[in-house]
Amino acid sequence: MAGTALSAQTPSAPKLSTPQPSAAAMRPATPPISATPAPSPAGSAAPTPPANPAAPSAPASDEITVRGRELADMTPLSGPKEFISPMGEPFRSETDLSGAELWFRKADANGDGRMTREEFRADAMRFFNLLDTDHDKVIGPIELEHYENDIAPEIRVMNTYGDPSKVKVDSDGNVTDAPYPTRLGAGRYSYIAAPEPVLATxxxxxxxxxVYEFITAADARMKSLDHNGDGVLTRDDLPHLRRPNDPRQ
Known part of the structure:
Protein backbone atom coordinates (compact mmCIF):
# COMPACT_ATOMS: atom_id res chain seq x y z
CA MET A 1 0.00 0.00 0.00
CA ALA A 2 1.47 3.04 -1.10
CA GLY A 3 1.95 5.28 1.84
CA THR A 4 0.07 8.44 1.74
CA ALA A 5 2.22 11.38 2.65
CA LEU A 6 0.64 13.32 5.42
CA SER A 7 1.46 16.94 5.35
CA ALA A 8 1.69 18.44 8.70
CA GLN A 9 -0.60 21.33 8.65
CA THR A 10 -0.36 23.89 11.40
CA PRO A 11 -3.74 25.11 12.42
CA SER A 12 -4.08 28.86 11.94
CA ALA A 13 -5.01 31.11 14.86
CA PRO A 14 -8.60 32.06 14.99
CA LYS A 15 -9.32 35.55 13.69
CA LEU A 16 -10.53 37.97 16.38
CA SER A 17 -13.01 40.48 15.26
CA THR A 18 -12.78 43.98 16.84
CA PRO A 19 -16.16 45.33 17.65
CA GLN A 20 -16.84 48.58 15.80
CA PRO A 21 -17.91 51.51 17.94
CA SER A 22 -21.36 52.79 17.49
CA ALA A 23 -22.03 56.19 15.98
CA ALA A 24 -23.09 57.57 19.35
CA ALA A 25 -19.90 56.40 20.96
CA MET A 26 -17.84 58.19 18.30
CA ARG A 27 -19.32 61.58 19.17
CA PRO A 28 -16.96 63.73 21.28
CA ALA A 29 -17.93 63.75 24.92
CA THR A 30 -19.30 66.99 26.31
CA PRO A 31 -17.07 68.17 29.15
CA PRO A 32 -18.81 68.66 32.46
CA ILE A 33 -19.68 72.23 33.40
CA SER A 34 -17.45 73.40 36.25
CA ALA A 35 -16.94 76.71 38.02
CA THR A 36 -13.21 76.10 37.87
CA PRO A 37 -11.67 77.03 34.51
CA ALA A 38 -9.96 74.25 32.64
CA PRO A 39 -6.19 74.21 32.92
CA SER A 40 -4.33 75.90 30.10
CA PRO A 41 -2.51 73.65 27.62
CA ALA A 42 1.09 73.02 28.46
CA GLY A 43 3.35 75.80 27.32
CA SER A 44 0.71 78.48 27.18
CA ALA A 45 0.40 81.23 29.77
CA ALA A 46 -2.57 81.23 32.09
CA PRO A 47 -4.91 84.14 31.58
CA THR A 48 -4.29 86.99 34.01
CA PRO A 49 -7.36 88.09 35.93
CA PRO A 50 -8.16 91.79 35.63
CA ALA A 51 -6.54 93.86 38.33
CA ASN A 52 -8.68 95.66 40.86
CA PRO A 53 -8.94 99.34 40.04
CA ALA A 54 -6.49 101.34 42.13
CA ALA A 55 -7.92 103.68 44.72
CA PRO A 56 -7.53 107.33 43.78
CA SER A 57 -4.44 108.77 45.43
CA ALA A 58 -4.67 111.75 47.71
CA PRO A 59 -3.52 115.00 46.20
CA ALA A 60 0.08 115.79 46.98
CA SER A 61 0.58 118.26 49.80
CA ASP A 62 3.57 119.76 51.53
CA GLU A 63 1.67 120.17 54.79
CA ILE A 64 2.15 117.79 57.72
CA THR A 65 -1.13 116.82 59.31
CA VAL A 66 -1.70 115.68 62.87
CA ARG A 67 -5.06 114.06 63.58
CA GLY A 68 -6.51 115.86 60.58
CA ARG A 69 -5.27 119.26 61.63
CA GLU A 70 -2.52 121.03 59.74
CA LEU A 71 0.49 122.15 61.71
CA ALA A 72 0.49 125.28 59.61
CA ASP A 73 -2.73 126.25 61.38
CA MET A 74 -1.15 125.92 64.83
CA THR A 75 0.19 129.39 65.52
CA PRO A 76 3.24 129.10 67.79
CA LEU A 77 3.05 130.65 71.22
CA SER A 78 4.49 134.13 71.32
CA GLY A 79 6.56 135.64 74.08
CA PRO A 80 10.13 136.08 75.28
CA LYS A 81 12.96 133.66 74.60
CA GLU A 82 13.21 132.78 78.27
CA PHE A 83 10.37 130.83 79.83
CA ILE A 84 9.78 128.99 83.09
CA SER A 85 7.28 126.15 82.71
CA PRO A 86 4.34 125.86 85.12
CA MET A 87 6.34 123.30 87.10
CA GLY A 88 9.52 125.41 87.13
CA GLU A 89 11.63 124.08 84.25
CA PRO A 90 13.57 126.79 82.38
CA PHE A 91 13.44 126.99 78.58
CA ARG A 92 15.84 129.30 76.75
CA SER A 93 15.18 129.53 73.04
CA GLU A 94 17.99 130.13 70.58
CA THR A 95 15.64 130.20 67.57
CA ASP A 96 12.73 132.34 66.44
CA LEU A 97 10.41 130.30 68.67
CA SER A 98 9.48 131.54 72.11
CA GLY A 99 10.52 129.65 75.22
CA ALA A 100 6.85 128.91 75.88
CA GLU A 101 6.51 127.26 72.47
CA LEU A 102 9.54 125.05 73.19
CA TRP A 103 7.90 123.88 76.40
CA PHE A 104 4.52 123.23 74.77
CA ARG A 105 6.06 121.13 72.00
CA LYS A 106 8.00 119.07 74.52
CA ALA A 107 5.05 118.48 76.84
CA ASP A 108 2.58 117.76 74.02
CA ALA A 109 4.04 114.29 73.51
CA ASN A 110 1.94 113.24 70.51
CA GLY A 111 2.10 116.63 68.83
CA ASP A 112 -1.64 117.01 68.32
CA GLY A 113 -1.79 120.52 69.73
CA ARG A 114 -3.78 119.37 72.79
CA MET A 115 -1.94 118.87 76.06
CA THR A 116 -3.90 116.40 78.15
CA ARG A 117 -3.76 115.95 81.91
CA GLU A 118 -1.69 112.80 81.40
CA GLU A 119 0.81 114.67 79.22
CA PHE A 120 0.99 117.56 81.69
CA ARG A 121 1.65 115.11 84.51
CA ALA A 122 4.26 113.20 82.50
CA ASP A 123 6.08 116.45 81.75
CA ALA A 124 6.01 117.34 85.44
CA MET A 125 7.42 113.95 86.45
CA ARG A 126 10.15 114.17 83.84
CA PHE A 127 11.34 117.39 85.46
CA PHE A 128 10.88 116.00 88.98
CA ASN A 129 13.19 113.10 88.12
CA LEU A 130 15.74 115.55 86.74
CA LEU A 131 15.76 117.46 90.03
CA ASP A 132 15.75 114.32 92.21
CA THR A 133 19.45 113.63 91.69
CA ASP A 134 19.70 111.02 94.47
CA HIS A 135 16.54 109.24 93.22
CA ASP A 136 14.91 108.99 96.64
CA LYS A 137 11.57 110.34 95.33
CA VAL A 138 12.04 113.57 97.30
CA ILE A 139 13.48 116.89 96.13
CA GLY A 140 15.40 117.80 99.26
CA PRO A 141 17.08 121.01 100.46
CA ILE A 142 20.36 120.42 98.60
CA GLU A 143 18.48 119.61 95.38
CA LEU A 144 16.32 122.71 95.80
CA GLU A 145 19.44 124.83 96.21
CA HIS A 146 20.90 123.24 93.06
CA TYR A 147 17.74 124.14 91.19
CA GLU A 148 17.70 127.74 92.36
CA ASN A 149 21.41 128.42 91.85
CA ASP A 150 22.34 126.30 88.85
CA ILE A 151 19.33 125.11 86.86
CA ALA A 152 17.19 128.27 86.96
CA PRO A 153 19.22 131.10 88.48
CA GLU A 154 16.94 133.68 86.85
CA ILE A 155 14.29 132.90 89.45
CA ARG A 156 16.38 134.30 92.29
CA VAL A 157 14.27 136.91 94.05
CA MET A 158 16.00 140.14 95.01
CA ASN A 159 14.70 143.60 95.62
CA THR A 160 16.03 144.48 92.17
CA TYR A 161 14.59 141.40 90.42
CA GLY A 162 18.02 139.79 90.49
CA ASP A 163 19.14 142.01 87.59
CA PRO A 164 19.59 145.71 88.39
CA SER A 165 19.80 146.56 84.69
CA LYS A 166 16.23 145.40 84.12
CA VAL A 167 14.35 146.70 87.16
CA LYS A 168 13.87 149.96 88.96
CA VAL A 169 14.97 151.85 85.85
CA ASP A 170 13.01 153.57 83.12
CA SER A 171 13.78 153.58 79.40
CA ASP A 172 16.38 156.32 79.97
CA GLY A 173 18.16 154.35 82.66
CA ASN A 174 16.84 156.42 85.54
CA VAL A 175 15.89 154.71 88.77
CA THR A 176 12.13 154.49 89.14
CA ASP A 177 9.98 154.62 92.21
CA ALA A 178 7.61 152.00 93.55
CA PRO A 179 5.27 150.34 92.88
CA TYR A 180 7.14 147.68 91.03
CA PRO A 181 5.70 144.87 88.90
CA THR A 182 3.83 142.34 90.99
CA ARG A 183 5.51 139.23 89.53
CA LEU A 184 8.82 138.26 91.07
CA GLY A 185 11.34 135.49 90.45
CA ALA A 186 10.09 132.78 88.12
CA GLY A 187 6.74 134.55 87.88
CA ARG A 188 8.32 137.03 85.48
CA TYR A 189 8.92 134.24 82.97
CA SER A 190 5.93 131.99 83.54
CA TYR A 191 2.18 131.58 83.38
CA ILE A 192 2.25 130.85 87.11
CA ALA A 193 2.91 133.78 89.47
CA ALA A 194 5.14 131.78 91.82
CA PRO A 195 8.60 133.23 92.55
CA GLU A 196 9.97 129.74 93.29
CA PRO A 197 7.65 127.23 91.57
CA VAL A 198 9.36 124.06 92.81
CA LEU A 199 9.52 125.04 96.47
CA ALA A 200 5.93 126.29 96.21
CA THR A 201 4.78 122.68 95.77
CA VAL A 211 6.09 113.01 94.24
CA TYR A 212 2.59 113.36 95.67
CA GLU A 213 3.09 117.06 96.42
CA PHE A 214 4.54 117.73 92.98
CA ILE A 215 1.79 115.92 91.07
CA THR A 216 -0.92 117.51 93.21
CA ALA A 217 0.51 120.93 92.36
CA ALA A 218 0.72 119.96 88.68
CA ASP A 219 -2.98 119.10 88.61
CA ALA A 220 -3.87 122.41 90.30
CA ARG A 221 -1.71 124.46 87.95
CA MET A 222 -3.09 122.82 84.84
CA LYS A 223 -6.62 123.45 86.09
CA SER A 224 -5.80 127.12 86.63
CA LEU A 225 -4.69 127.39 82.99
CA ASP A 226 -7.59 125.37 81.58
CA HIS A 227 -10.05 128.26 81.47
CA ASN A 228 -12.78 126.42 79.56
CA GLY A 229 -12.52 123.34 81.79
CA ASP A 230 -12.34 120.78 78.96
CA GLY A 231 -9.40 118.90 80.51
CA VAL A 232 -6.84 119.83 77.84
CA LEU A 233 -4.58 122.80 77.17
CA THR A 234 -4.29 124.27 73.71
CA ARG A 235 -2.19 127.20 72.62
CA ASP A 236 -5.34 129.32 72.63
CA ASP A 237 -5.86 128.59 76.34
CA LEU A 238 -2.52 130.07 77.37
CA PRO A 239 -1.99 133.77 78.08
CA HIS A 240 0.39 136.02 76.22
CA LEU A 241 3.66 136.63 78.05
CA ARG A 242 5.46 139.96 78.07
CA ARG A 243 9.10 140.66 78.69
CA PRO A 244 10.18 140.25 82.34
CA ASN A 245 10.76 143.99 82.86
CA ASP A 246 7.45 145.05 81.32
CA PRO A 247 5.73 147.20 84.01
CA ARG A 248 2.27 146.07 82.81
CA GLN A 249 2.96 142.59 84.11
Whole structure:
Protein backbone atom coordinates (compact mmCIF):
# COMPACT_ATOMS: atom_id res chain seq x y z
CA MET A 1 0.00 0.00 0.00
CA ALA A 2 1.47 3.04 -1.10
CA GLY A 3 1.95 5.28 1.84
CA THR A 4 0.07 8.44 1.74
CA ALA A 5 2.22 11.38 2.65
CA LEU A 6 0.64 13.32 5.42
CA SER A 7 1.46 16.94 5.35
CA ALA A 8 1.69 18.44 8.70
CA GLN A 9 -0.60 21.33 8.65
CA THR A 10 -0.36 23.89 11.40
CA PRO A 11 -3.74 25.11 12.42
CA SER A 12 -4.08 28.86 11.94
CA ALA A 13 -5.01 31.11 14.86
CA PRO A 14 -8.60 32.06 14.99
CA LYS A 15 -9.32 35.55 13.69
CA LEU A 16 -10.53 37.97 16.38
CA SER A 17 -13.01 40.48 15.26
CA THR A 18 -12.78 43.98 16.84
CA PRO A 19 -16.16 45.33 17.65
CA GLN A 20 -16.84 48.58 15.80
CA PRO A 21 -17.91 51.51 17.94
CA SER A 22 -21.36 52.79 17.49
CA ALA A 23 -22.03 56.19 15.98
CA ALA A 24 -23.09 57.57 19.35
CA ALA A 25 -19.90 56.40 20.96
CA MET A 26 -17.84 58.19 18.30
CA ARG A 27 -19.32 61.58 19.17
CA PRO A 28 -16.96 63.73 21.28
CA ALA A 29 -17.93 63.75 24.92
CA THR A 30 -19.30 66.99 26.31
CA PRO A 31 -17.07 68.17 29.15
CA PRO A 32 -18.81 68.66 32.46
CA ILE A 33 -19.68 72.23 33.40
CA SER A 34 -17.45 73.40 36.25
CA ALA A 35 -16.94 76.71 38.02
CA THR A 36 -13.21 76.10 37.87
CA PRO A 37 -11.67 77.03 34.51
CA ALA A 38 -9.96 74.25 32.64
CA PRO A 39 -6.19 74.21 32.92
CA SER A 40 -4.33 75.90 30.10
CA PRO A 41 -2.51 73.65 27.62
CA ALA A 42 1.09 73.02 28.46
CA GLY A 43 3.35 75.80 27.32
CA SER A 44 0.71 78.48 27.18
CA ALA A 45 0.40 81.23 29.77
CA ALA A 46 -2.57 81.23 32.09
CA PRO A 47 -4.91 84.14 31.58
CA THR A 48 -4.29 86.99 34.01
CA PRO A 49 -7.36 88.09 35.93
CA PRO A 50 -8.16 91.79 35.63
CA ALA A 51 -6.54 93.86 38.33
CA ASN A 52 -8.68 95.66 40.86
CA PRO A 53 -8.94 99.34 40.04
CA ALA A 54 -6.49 101.34 42.13
CA ALA A 55 -7.92 103.68 44.72
CA PRO A 56 -7.53 107.33 43.78
CA SER A 57 -4.44 108.77 45.43
CA ALA A 58 -4.67 111.75 47.71
CA PRO A 59 -3.52 115.00 46.20
CA ALA A 60 0.08 115.79 46.98
CA SER A 61 0.58 118.26 49.80
CA ASP A 62 3.57 119.76 51.53
CA GLU A 63 1.67 120.17 54.79
CA ILE A 64 2.15 117.79 57.72
CA THR A 65 -1.13 116.82 59.31
CA VAL A 66 -1.70 115.68 62.87
CA ARG A 67 -5.06 114.06 63.58
CA GLY A 68 -6.51 115.86 60.58
CA ARG A 69 -5.27 119.26 61.63
CA GLU A 70 -2.52 121.03 59.74
CA LEU A 71 0.49 122.15 61.71
CA ALA A 72 0.49 125.28 59.61
CA ASP A 73 -2.73 126.25 61.38
CA MET A 74 -1.15 125.92 64.83
CA THR A 75 0.19 129.39 65.52
CA PRO A 76 3.24 129.10 67.79
CA LEU A 77 3.05 130.65 71.22
CA SER A 78 4.49 134.13 71.32
CA GLY A 79 6.56 135.64 74.08
CA PRO A 80 10.13 136.08 75.28
CA LYS A 81 12.96 133.66 74.60
CA GLU A 82 13.21 132.78 78.27
CA PHE A 83 10.37 130.83 79.83
CA ILE A 84 9.78 128.99 83.09
CA SER A 85 7.28 126.15 82.71
CA PRO A 86 4.34 125.86 85.12
CA MET A 87 6.34 123.30 87.10
CA GLY A 88 9.52 125.41 87.13
CA GLU A 89 11.63 124.08 84.25
CA PRO A 90 13.57 126.79 82.38
CA PHE A 91 13.44 126.99 78.58
CA ARG A 92 15.84 129.30 76.75
CA SER A 93 15.18 129.53 73.04
CA GLU A 94 17.99 130.13 70.58
CA THR A 95 15.64 130.20 67.57
CA ASP A 96 12.73 132.34 66.44
CA LEU A 97 10.41 130.30 68.67
CA SER A 98 9.48 131.54 72.11
CA GLY A 99 10.52 129.65 75.22
CA ALA A 100 6.85 128.91 75.88
CA GLU A 101 6.51 127.26 72.47
CA LEU A 102 9.54 125.05 73.19
CA TRP A 103 7.90 123.88 76.40
CA PHE A 104 4.52 123.23 74.77
CA ARG A 105 6.06 121.13 72.00
CA LYS A 106 8.00 119.07 74.52
CA ALA A 107 5.05 118.48 76.84
CA ASP A 108 2.58 117.76 74.02
CA ALA A 109 4.04 114.29 73.51
CA ASN A 110 1.94 113.24 70.51
CA GLY A 111 2.10 116.63 68.83
CA ASP A 112 -1.64 117.01 68.32
CA GLY A 113 -1.79 120.52 69.73
CA ARG A 114 -3.78 119.37 72.79
CA MET A 115 -1.94 118.87 76.06
CA THR A 116 -3.90 116.40 78.15
CA ARG A 117 -3.76 115.95 81.91
CA GLU A 118 -1.69 112.80 81.40
CA GLU A 119 0.81 114.67 79.22
CA PHE A 120 0.99 117.56 81.69
CA ARG A 121 1.65 115.11 84.51
CA ALA A 122 4.26 113.20 82.50
CA ASP A 123 6.08 116.45 81.75
CA ALA A 124 6.01 117.34 85.44
CA MET A 125 7.42 113.95 86.45
CA ARG A 126 10.15 114.17 83.84
CA PHE A 127 11.34 117.39 85.46
CA PHE A 128 10.88 116.00 88.98
CA ASN A 129 13.19 113.10 88.12
CA LEU A 130 15.74 115.55 86.74
CA LEU A 131 15.76 117.46 90.03
CA ASP A 132 15.75 114.32 92.21
CA THR A 133 19.45 113.63 91.69
CA ASP A 134 19.70 111.02 94.47
CA HIS A 135 16.54 109.24 93.22
CA ASP A 136 14.91 108.99 96.64
CA LYS A 137 11.57 110.34 95.33
CA VAL A 138 12.04 113.57 97.30
CA ILE A 139 13.48 116.89 96.13
CA GLY A 140 15.40 117.80 99.26
CA PRO A 141 17.08 121.01 100.46
CA ILE A 142 20.36 120.42 98.60
CA GLU A 143 18.48 119.61 95.38
CA LEU A 144 16.32 122.71 95.80
CA GLU A 145 19.44 124.83 96.21
CA HIS A 146 20.90 123.24 93.06
CA TYR A 147 17.74 124.14 91.19
CA GLU A 148 17.70 127.74 92.36
CA ASN A 149 21.41 128.42 91.85
CA ASP A 150 22.34 126.30 88.85
CA ILE A 151 19.33 125.11 86.86
CA ALA A 152 17.19 128.27 86.96
CA PRO A 153 19.22 131.10 88.48
CA GLU A 154 16.94 133.68 86.85
CA ILE A 155 14.29 132.90 89.45
CA ARG A 156 16.38 134.30 92.29
CA VAL A 157 14.27 136.91 94.05
CA MET A 158 16.00 140.14 95.01
CA ASN A 159 14.70 143.60 95.62
CA THR A 160 16.03 144.48 92.17
CA TYR A 161 14.59 141.40 90.42
CA GLY A 162 18.02 139.79 90.49
CA ASP A 163 19.14 142.01 87.59
CA PRO A 164 19.59 145.71 88.39
CA SER A 165 19.80 146.56 84.69
CA LYS A 166 16.23 145.40 84.12
CA VAL A 167 14.35 146.70 87.16
CA LYS A 168 13.87 149.96 88.96
CA VAL A 169 14.97 151.85 85.85
CA ASP A 170 13.01 153.57 83.12
CA SER A 171 13.78 153.58 79.40
CA ASP A 172 16.38 156.32 79.97
CA GLY A 173 18.16 154.35 82.66
CA ASN A 174 16.84 156.42 85.54
CA VAL A 175 15.89 154.71 88.77
CA THR A 176 12.13 154.49 89.14
CA ASP A 177 9.98 154.62 92.21
CA ALA A 178 7.61 152.00 93.55
CA PRO A 179 5.27 150.34 92.88
CA TYR A 180 7.14 147.68 91.03
CA PRO A 181 5.70 144.87 88.90
CA THR A 182 3.83 142.34 90.99
CA ARG A 183 5.51 139.23 89.53
CA LEU A 184 8.82 138.26 91.07
CA GLY A 185 11.34 135.49 90.45
CA ALA A 186 10.09 132.78 88.12
CA GLY A 187 6.74 134.55 87.88
CA ARG A 188 8.32 137.03 85.48
CA TYR A 189 8.92 134.24 82.97
CA SER A 190 5.93 131.99 83.54
CA TYR A 191 2.18 131.58 83.38
CA ILE A 192 2.25 130.85 87.11
CA ALA A 193 2.91 133.78 89.47
CA ALA A 194 5.14 131.78 91.82
CA PRO A 195 8.60 133.23 92.55
CA GLU A 196 9.97 129.74 93.29
CA PRO A 197 7.65 127.23 91.57
CA VAL A 198 9.36 124.06 92.81
CA LEU A 199 9.52 125.04 96.47
CA ALA A 200 5.93 126.29 96.21
CA THR A 201 4.78 122.68 95.77
CA UNK A 202 6.05 121.83 99.27
CA UNK A 203 2.61 121.85 100.87
CA UNK A 204 3.74 120.85 104.39
CA UNK A 205 6.71 123.27 104.40
CA UNK A 206 9.30 120.69 105.40
CA UNK A 207 11.80 121.74 102.70
CA UNK A 208 11.25 118.48 100.87
CA UNK A 209 9.01 118.00 97.83
CA UNK A 210 7.52 114.53 97.41
CA VAL A 211 6.09 113.01 94.24
CA TYR A 212 2.59 113.36 95.67
CA GLU A 213 3.09 117.06 96.42
CA PHE A 214 4.54 117.73 92.98
CA ILE A 215 1.79 115.92 91.07
CA THR A 216 -0.92 117.51 93.21
CA ALA A 217 0.51 120.93 92.36
CA ALA A 218 0.72 119.96 88.68
CA ASP A 219 -2.98 119.10 88.61
CA ALA A 220 -3.87 122.41 90.30
CA ARG A 221 -1.71 124.46 87.95
CA MET A 222 -3.09 122.82 84.84
CA LYS A 223 -6.62 123.45 86.09
CA SER A 224 -5.80 127.12 86.63
CA LEU A 225 -4.69 127.39 82.99
CA ASP A 226 -7.59 125.37 81.58
CA HIS A 227 -10.05 128.26 81.47
CA ASN A 228 -12.78 126.42 79.56
CA GLY A 229 -12.52 123.34 81.79
CA ASP A 230 -12.34 120.78 78.96
CA GLY A 231 -9.40 118.90 80.51
CA VAL A 232 -6.84 119.83 77.84
CA LEU A 233 -4.58 122.80 77.17
CA THR A 234 -4.29 124.27 73.71
CA ARG A 235 -2.19 127.20 72.62
CA ASP A 236 -5.34 129.32 72.63
CA ASP A 237 -5.86 128.59 76.34
CA LEU A 238 -2.52 130.07 77.37
CA PRO A 239 -1.99 133.77 78.08
CA HIS A 240 0.39 136.02 76.22
CA LEU A 241 3.66 136.63 78.05
CA ARG A 242 5.46 139.96 78.07
CA ARG A 243 9.10 140.66 78.69
CA PRO A 244 10.18 140.25 82.34
CA ASN A 245 10.76 143.99 82.86
CA ASP A 246 7.45 145.05 81.32
CA PRO A 247 5.73 147.20 84.01
CA ARG A 248 2.27 146.07 82.81
CA GLN A 249 2.96 142.59 84.11
Missing amino acids: DSNLDRGVT
